[in-house]
Amino acid sequence: MADLLKLATAGSVDDGKSTLVGRLLYDTKSVLADQMEAVERATVGGGDPDLSLLVDGLRSEREQGITIDVAYRYFATPRRSFVLADTPGHVQYTRNTVTGASTAQLAVLLVDARTGVVEQTRRHVAVMGLLRVPRLVLAVNKMDLVDFDENTYWRIAKEFTGLTDALGYAEDAVVAIPLSAKKGDNVVLASPNTPWYEGPTLLEHLESVPVEGADHDAPFRFPVQYVVRPRTESHPDYRGYAGLVAAGTVRVGDEVEVLPDGLRTRVEGIDTADGELEAAHDGQSVVLRLADDLGIARGAELAAPGAPEPVTEFDATLAWLHEKPLRPGARLLLKHGTRTVQAIVGAVTHRLDTEDLSVVEDPGELGINAMGQVSLTVSEPLPLDRYDDVAATGSFLLIDAQAGDTLAAGLVGRPLVARPLEVH
Amino acid sequence: MTATEPVTSIDQLSALESEAIHVMREVAGEFDRPVILFSGGKDSMLLVHLAAKAFWPAPIPFPVLHVDTGHNFDEVIEFRDRVVARYGLQLEVARVQDYIDDGRLTERADGTRNPLQTTPLLDAIAEHRHDAVFGGGRRDEERARAKERVFSLRTAFGQWEPSRQRPELWNLYNGRHKPGEHVRVFPLSNFTELDVWRYIAREGVELPSIYYAHTREVFSRDGMWLTSGPWGGPRDGEEVVTKTVRYRTVGDGSCTGAVESTAETLDEVLAEVRESRLTERGATRADDRLSEAAMEDRKREGYF
Numbered sequence: 001m002a003d004l005l006k007l008a009t010a011g012s013v014d015d016g017k018s019t020l021v022g023r024l025l026y027d028t029k030s031v032l033a034d035q036m037e038a039v040e041r042a043t044v045g046g047g048d049p050d051l052s053l054l055v056d057g058l059r060s061e062r063e064q065g066i067t068i069d070v071a072y073r074y075f076a077t078p079r080r081s082f083v084l085a086d087t088p089g090h091v092q093y094t095r096n097t098v099t100g101a102s103t104a105q106l107a108v109l110l111v112d113a114r115t116g117v118v119e120q121t122r123r124h125v126a127v128m129g130l131l132r133v134p135r136l137v138l139a140v141n142k143m144d145l146v147d148f149d150e151n152t153y154w155r156i157a158k159e160f161t162g163l164t165d166a167l168g169y170a171e172d173a174v175v176a177i178p179l180s181a182k183k184g185d186n187v188v189l190a191s192p193n194t195p196w197y198e199g200p201t202l203l204e205h206l207e208s209v210p211v212e213g214a215d216h217d218a219p220f221r222f223p224v225q226y227v228v229r230p231r232t233e234s235h236p237d238y239r240g241y242a243g244l245v246a247a248g249t250v251r252v253g254d255e256v257e258v259l260p261d262g263l264r265t266r267v268e269g270i271d272t273a274d275g276e277l278e279a280a281h282d283g284q285s286v287v288l289r290l291a292d293d294l295g296i297a298r299g300a301e302l303a304a305p306g307a308p309e310p311v312t313e314f315d316a317t318l319a320w321l322h323e324k325p326l327r328p329g330a331r332l333l334l335k336h337g338t339r340t341v342q343a344i345v346g347a348v349t350h351r352l353d354t355e356d357l358s359v360v361e362d363p364g365e366l367g368i369n370a371m372g373q374v375s376l377t378v379s380e381p382l383p384l385d386r387y388d389d390v391a392a393t394g395s396f397l398l399i400d401a402q403a404g405d406t407l408a409a410g411l412v413g414r415p416l417v418a419r420p421l422e423v424h
Numbered sequence: 425m426t427a428t429e430p431v432t433s434i435d436q437l438s439a440l441e442s443e444a445i446h447v448m449r450e451v452a453g454e455f456d457r458p459v460i461l462f463s464g465g466k467d468s469m470l471l472v473h474l475a476a477k478a479f480w481p482a483p484i485p486f487p488v489l490h491v492d493t494g495h496n497f498d499e500v501i502e503f504r505d506r507v508v509a510r511y512g513l514q515l516e517v518a519r520v521q522d523y524i525d526d527g528r529l530t531e532r533a534d535g536t537r538n539p540l541q542t543t544p545l546l547d548a549i550a551e552h553r554h555d556a557v558f559g560g561g562r563r564d565e566e567r568a569r570a571k572e573r574v575f576s577l578r579t580a581f582g583q584w585e586p587s588r589q590r591p592e593l594w595n596l597y598n599g600r601h602k603p604g605e606h607v608r609v610f611p612l613s614n615f616t617e618l619d620v621w622r623y624i625a626r627e628g629v630e631l632p633s634i635y636y637a638h639t640r641e642v643f644s645r646d647g648m649w650l651t652s653g654p655w656g657g658p659r660d661g662e663e664v665v666t667k668t669v670r671y672r673t674v675g676d677g678s679c680t681g682a683v684e685s686t687a688e689t690l691d692e693v694l695a696e697v698r699e700s701r702l703t704e705r706g707a708t709r710a711d712d713r714l715s716e717a718a719m720e721d722r723k724r725e726g727y728f
Binding site for chain 2 (some may be wrong): 333
């Protein structure tokens with residue numbers, strides 16, 4: 001059975017990202033006739049259909065000719081199915097890049113061959129690196145406008161891998177492809193215009209790149225979503241703990257720790273509506289039956305013994321997503337796994353300067369689209385992993401308690417400081 | 425992880441199923457009065473099927489709500505009632521006809537009632553104080569839906585404001601809302617039409633018979649095969665013919681078109697969906713063709 005690759009695309013304004021996504025959909029025959037007719041009707045001035053119109057969905061986007069919101073696209077080849085998070089390029093929508101990156105196994109970053117790596121590219125790479133998107137592709141677009149010049153491609157590719165090296169990406173995790181989304185060169189079909197390029201086309205690469213099998217090897221983590229207690233005639237005494245395996249593997253008979261209390265028990269059974277399982281892996285929704293009734297409710301986390309001690313004070317890196325800036329002393333809600341607690345922001349200790357990717361100390365506050373390092377205090381102990389160890393239980397949201405808005409994406413630990421990104 | 429046991433990642437349909445079940449359990453855990461929108465169509469039937477799996481062996485902890493346009497296919501209503509009985513569900517019905525009868529809504533000149541569903545839907549949500557409303561919408565359906573969140577915040581007027589939609593990170597959903605607001609929840613967001621049919625086939629999910637090929641008297645309007653019914657029949661010059669057809673979507677009878685098809689079995693439907701060159705909405709929904717931004721406008725008003 002075919003597998004699934006989740007990818008995100010990012011680029012700055014006018015890099016031709018919507019055209020590239022439209023091209024992928026069109027050339028994989030994922031565009032159906034009525035959609036294509038609508039594009040042809042809407043293309044200004046006749047000529048070749050404007051493939052970007054396939055993806056710019058909201059009216060304000062069509063009016064401004066830019067993409068504002070993350071759009072999800074689906075296409076498939078015989079080898080693989082793809083979910084593509086198409087994220088906007090403009091600086092004021094960087095929060096959408098964070099959103100796309102949070103679930104991506106691979107990110108495609110676009111640059112215009114005429115301008116090469118720009119501030120926006122550096123910002124996007126920094127986001128992808130901080131969120132540890134496992135694989136990156138640099139799409140050097142508009143090669144037709146630089147006469148498919150080999151030196152231009154190599155110069156841009158070299159500058160880009162300089163960035164990714166600094167972020168800790170291995171050489172084989174990064175690929176740079178010269179292409180023209182508008183003309184189709186090296187998107188799906190190999191281009192006759194780049195005889196000097198021996199690598200894969202973009203689609204070939206997406207079809208063959210190993211899918212990082214999430215966190216199979218990570219320690220078992222299972223935030224409890226819901227307690228299933230039917231109290232029906234057929235199941236009068238059934239009690240099971242429903243959730244999605246966030247990381248690792250659980251087997252019948254395994255000892256587990258109940259966090260944050262620290263009590264221990266054993267897994268008696270792994271249930272699904274289709275029958276019992278011997279084991280469940282990350283990404284699977286199951287119901288666990290336990291040997292003891294420990295009064296477990298939604299918000300608890302079941303974990304392999306040896307998980308970090310739950311804490312009420314910790315450091316984290318934030319991607320700040322809201323117009324209202326973050327200042328020390330702010331009182332917010334924090335959602336981690338299936339538990340929401342109160343939080344107070346202590347010091348804002350560092351901010352990433354997205355111009356040169358240097359780290360600024362004591363910035364005072366974080367504005368929209370800023371990434372920075374903070375200290376947090378929460379009202380109840382939380383079973384946190386470092387994001388770099390277990391992303392699923394090392395991540396959290398900050399939420400405005402009154403308005404309900406999502407304010408920040410949080411990564412437990414100090415990845416911003418641990419990985420200096422300065423590149424000159 | 426022992427070295428002797430290779431781990432294979434779960435297949436794509438199982439991954440989609442787990443994701444949908446996760447979403448449903450989050451709603452059960454965080455909301456007070458969720459409801460499933462249930463038309464008897466394939467996507468809403470999938471919601472019921474997934475809810476049954478999500479809470480097994482307990483019964484589905486949500487009621488279902490049908491917005492009844494009054495332009496129904498008999499087969500679908502019969503199916504709806506059978507599903508409600510089989511799963512022991514509580515059925516709420518919001519009737520467009522009631523609104524037309526007492527003058528709160530006026531029949532449109534074209535006889536189409538899909539756009540009239542919004543008011544009865546919002547009234548029913550307010551009356552039952554539903555704070556989460558499950559819909560079967562998928563992001564592959566249409567361009568405005570491609571930008572929809574899994575948790576989609578609606579104002580007290582049911583409106584969808586693109587600028588107020590929250591970033592959705594990892595699988596941490598933020599369901600906070602003010603009194604009177606509610607959240608539309610779309611567990612099938614990442615399914616495509618083909619995934620839906622492959623999942624229906626894998627799970628043996630029963631559907632109303634009109635999804636499979638049958639003979640029916642139809643007439644052609646606006647490039648679609650419509651069926652005559654209490655909502656009105658062919659106009660002058662619209663010739664009635666007998667065709668072998670099936671439906672790809674189930675909606676208001678006045679504006680849901682059938683497609684010519686001989687696919688009588690699930691396997692045949694699957695093969696047909698694989699080869700189709702039209703989207704299901706483009707092929708069968710007159711109301712989505714009204715304008716370039718038809719769906720976006722109706723979403724803003726509080727439509728599904």
